[in-house]
Amino acid sequence: MITLHGGPFAGHRPARPWQLAALRMRPVLRFSASAVSLDETLLGQVRYRCKGWNDGDTEQDALRALSELGRLVGDVPVVLVGHAMGGRAALRVASHPQVRGVVALAPWLPTGEPVAQLVGRSVLLVQGHDGRASGVQVWGYAERARAAGARAGVVVVRGGPWMMRRAGVWHRTVASAVRQVSRPTALGPRGVWSSSGPVFV
Numbered sequence: 001m002i003t004l005h006g007g008p009f010a011g012h013r014p015a016r017p018w019q020l021a022a023l024r025m026r027p028v029l030r031f032s033a034s035a036v037s038l039d040e041t042l043l044g045q046v047r048y049r050c051k052g053w054n055d056g057d058t059e060q061d062a063l064r065a066l067s068e069l070g071r072l073v074g075d076v077p078v079v080l081v082g083h084a085m086g087g088r089a090a091l092r093v094a095s096h097p098q099v100r101g102v103v104a105l106a107p108w109l110p111t112g113e114p115v116a117q118l119v120g121r122s123v124l125l126v127q128g129h130d131g132r133a134s135g136v137q138v139w140g141y142a143e144r145a146r147a148a149g150a151r152a153g154v155v156v157v158r159g160g161p162w163m164m165r166r167a168g169v170w171h172r173t174v175a176s177a178v179r180q181v182s183r184p185t186a187l188g189p190r191g192v193w194s195s196s197g198p199v200f201v
Helices: 020-033 057-073 085-092 136-148 167-182
Strands: 002-004 078-083 099-105 122-129 151-158
Touching: 002 020, 002 057, 002 085, 020 078, 020 167, 057 078, 057 085, 078 085, 078 167, 085 099, 099 167, 122 136, 122 167, 136 151, 151 167
Parallel strands: 002 078, 078 099, 099 122, 122 151
Antiparallel strands: none
């Protein structure tokens, strides 16, 4: 399992492990780990070269990390857990042969973001809801992903778009999402894979 943290649209300064965006993923990784067998699972986080997306730098960093993982441990199945910019990168590289699925947290999904690379993958998009915005934005992406041949669903966390608010709910939802993506037959929010709309928690 590999996590990918968020970042700005543009930022060419070197990424550091003590940046807030990177630190924010530590509890996410810890709770995600509770959903898998640590005797059989490797945990890691992508180290970006630069802080920002920069026209696809983050995507390239994710691909390099997957290639390095393959060289180190062989052809093992991977679940990617990405937040914001990291969610976008995780979804972009889902066609890599080792990727089994993606859990994207409050993903940054510009209009027209591709979905063809998700065919055959399990994808869960987790979005916050603050009374103004809901899962509608990501639901359109999920519908397109389904049409392309992905197993896609959307979970909306009530109480705001930021993971710091109702952090416990976010973390438990992440663990459940990782469990479902790594073992698609695992129980989770009712109807998340087949629902005609986002599932609220």
